[in-house]
Amino acid sequence: MTYEAVIGLEIHVQIKTRTKMFTSAPYVYGAPPNTLTDAVVLGLPGTLPVLNHSAIEKCAQLGLMLGCEIAEVCKWDRKNYFYPDSPKNYQLTQNEQPLCLGGRVEIELPGPSRNIEGAHRWVTLNRIHLEEDPGKLSHEAFDTLIDFNRAGVPLAEIVTEPDLFSSTEAVAFLNALRNCIVYAGISDCDMEKGQMRCDANVSLRPVGSEQLGTRTEMKNLNSISNVKAAIEYEIERQTALLEAGERVLQETRRWDVDSGTSFSLRSKEEAHDYRYFPDPDLMPVQMDRKRVAELAAELPERPLETQRRYQSEFELPYTITSVLCVNRELSDFFEAALKTHPAPKAIANYITNDLLRELSAASEHGDSALSVSECPLTPEHIATLAKIIDEGLISRQIGKEVFTEMFRTGEMPDAIVERKGLKQSNDSGEIEALCREAIANNEKAVGQYKEGNEKAINALKGPVMKATKGKANPAMLDALLKKLIDEG
Ligand code: ADP
Ligand code: MG
Secondary structure (H helix, E strand, O other), rough: EEEEEEEEEEEEEEOOOOOOOOOOOOOOOOOOOOOOOOOOOOOOOOOOOOOOOHHHHHHHHHHHHHHOOOOOEEOEEEEEEEOOOOOOOOEEEOOOOOEEEEOEEEEOOOOOOOOOOEEEEEEEEEEEEEOOOOOOOEOOOOOOEOOOOOOOOEEEEEEOOOOOHHHHHHHHHHHHHHHHHOOOOOOOOOHHHHEEEEEEEEEEOOOOOOOOOOOOOEEEEOOOOHHHHHHHHHHHHHHHHHHHOOOOOEEEEEEEOOOOOEEEEOOOOHHHHOOOOOOOOOOEEEEOOHHHHHHHOOOOOHHHHHHHHHHHHHHOOOHHHHHOOOOOOHHHHHOOOOOHHHHHHHHHHHHHHHHHHHHHHHHOOOOOOOOOOHOOHHHHHHHHHHHHOOOOOOOOOHHHHHHHHHHOOOOOOOHHHHHHHOOOOHHHHHHHHHHHHHHHHHHHHHHHHHHOOHHHHHHHHHHHHHHOOOOOOOHHHHHHHHHHHOOO
């Protein structure tokens, strides 16, 4: 019998807010342990939660970005459990009436080659709800340490339908989801900082069957490569069990990165184990429809839509748009540059090739320039560079040199051209003399050109470019050489 894998993901995303979900305690990454707490975070008796409306609005925006329906009313439930990461002995979450319902995410599967556009399809979501993060336990050799800094931080939990069928699809889904969330400014989704964590539910069923098999759940996968490896391991493990005539047990498993295997943590808890009940301290939240419409209007285009628009509007190739559009910083930079000089192809090339190359070189050298916002270049720099090339002030070749220099100093390209005397020479008298010299010195190339080998003329351009330090106008040089040979 052949089996098909069925996968459903639950993704926790930390919503970018200044303060926590139910109190004014701030949250910043990397603060010393237990410095970002207060009486509410620590669950001290007599404290009461106060809603963070910004977290609700951002979660609603996330839902709108992913095509969810925003509930008329959402409410808060207590998920009761006894564990040291939660001083209240319950987690505030939305069990019965979540904020966002349904929704779907467009994914792109890898094509036959990296440069060829892959197949697209939509993955269905079940819901998105808000909850608070628990504290973080660190298990040492003999003790367990607890840090409550993260406790109470707002999380959006995105739950998919069992609508993914391979580890490749799961990876494509997580990438597409992350791009949408980062684009909308809801979270940075930095998995290394715990801003995005994934639980993977995996089951198998005979190919052709509609019924779902028994699933296992792997908790807290903290990188996309771990999600991929954990799913693949689980598919193999379940296949072996079923082929041996055994049953898959419904359980929660832990993925162990070092050994590349997973082991059983506990048999799966059921909803009734948590004794969910409505929180008596928090009122249900009525979602104002006018405000929801405003939030929807603030949202950017989805990254794959931007990509398709760039392909049709600017005729940019997929190899460029697939780099430009996964990162909102880059696509915003591109659009800002177009306002200064509307040369989409040249500007997109500078951003996706030269700029990204310089950025990665700078970070390898240990400089702080890692992201576009941290580097000295602005959209005006790149647009002006494209402009002065189009206007014939400098050649494309000299443009490369100017790019490196302006990345280093932050000077505007025209100022660099002026300072270093890089202006393209349009002085036909000077160039003509150099051309005559080149023709006289290379009879062989001249002969080949005359016999119809057009490319032979390139050999004559080298010495002229060298003598003018690359400043001869290439189009002028080409025309002049041809004219002189034809006449001579
Ligand atoms: P729970 O609340 O117990 O975690 P849910 O019904 O909310 O269970 O489902 C959690 C996730 O598990 C969802 O992403 C869902 O798509 C997925 N899932 C449920 N059943 C299966 C199954 N048989 N195989 C694979 N994934 C499943
Ligand atoms: Mg679950």
